[in-house]
Structures are given as C-alpha cells and as structure tokens.
Amino acid sequence: MRRRLPSEWSKLLTGLPESGMGYQRVDIRFSDGSVQRDCPVFNAEELEVPDQFATKEIADVKLHGAGRLPRT
C-alpha cells in the first residue's frame, strides 16, 4: 500500500539522486528493527510498501543499490 512519508524523510530523499524518472528505490528500516528493501518512493513523498508496514514508524531510509548512483 502507499503511505505518505514524514517530512524529514521527504527532505532527506529530495537531496538524494533518483533511481529513474520521478522515483527512488529505497531500503527502509523500521523502529521495530524490521527491514524492507527496494521499495519505490514517488516524488520523494509517497512510499509503496506491503500492508504490514503501513503504520510502522520509520527509523532509517537509504537508497537501494548504491552501485546505480551517478558518477561524479
């Protein structure tokens, strides 16, 4: 299901590169220690996760697949 990211995570993702046009692929760690990998985030504000993660508090967000980061 889709959930809106808290503003602090939206701000963080806005400062990171995209994975494709209009989206980022992220790994999410929740406050209960569970992790969900390779979730799409749209426009740095809407996260797509399985239903069981819909209400869990987010502890950390990182880009998935650092190997796809742009060259510098």
Place this chain on the structure above:
Amino acid sequence: MRGLVQTASTGPAADGEPRGTAPGSVFMRFTAYLNDRRITPEKGLLPGTYATTEEDSRVVATGEQAVERYALPNPMPAVYRFRIDPKPGTSHQAGVVQPAYGHVGGGVEVLFTAGTAGDTVSGPTVLPEA
C-alpha cells in the same frame, strides 16, 4: 540532439558515459506530480534527476504511455511534461530504460548528474491520462 540519441548507451543512464549537453539541446521530464520536488524554486533540476530527450518524448502522447516507455513503478499516469533547456555543457549521462515493473521500457533516459542551472525548466504541459 540527434547525435545524443544515436550514441546513447544501450544500458541504463546510470552506466552511461558522462558528457556535456550540446547547445540548443532540449529534454523533457514526465511526472504524475504537479509539485515535482526535483524542480528547484529557481526552476532548475536537482542533482541526480532523470529526464528524456525531446526527440524521444515525441512518441509519448499520454500519461499512461509515459509510464510504459520509461518503466515507471508508479501506475498513476505521468501527465505532467516539463521542458528542460539546459545550458550548453551541462553534465549528463544517457542510456535506455530497462524493462521493469511489468513495463517494456525502451525509452531514452538522461540523468543530469549535477542537475541544471536556474531558469532551465518550464511548463508543465498537461497530457491526457490515456
């Protein structure tokens, strides 16, 4: 523009060779969001933002076609099309969208690794959903 498309890598833009934009080259960005967060208040693109070439965008007439051609994971039609007129020499990498999320991809993708300067983004034009 034509040279860019003909020499684009067949792999994803993230694996493409860094280069600078040619004078007069135009790019387009499709999104489902009017409040596109990759566009700065100064009307530039943030570093690490994707777009496509103006030439490739010509075959995309609807938001649903954009979702298919650029293999977007968001099923919402990408009906907002922003135009990008980067300054000559703007750093970017070009490639081809790989199949993903049940979509065939195949469109040209361009990654502006360092973003674009202010006053380079205009629009959007609003496309039909389907």
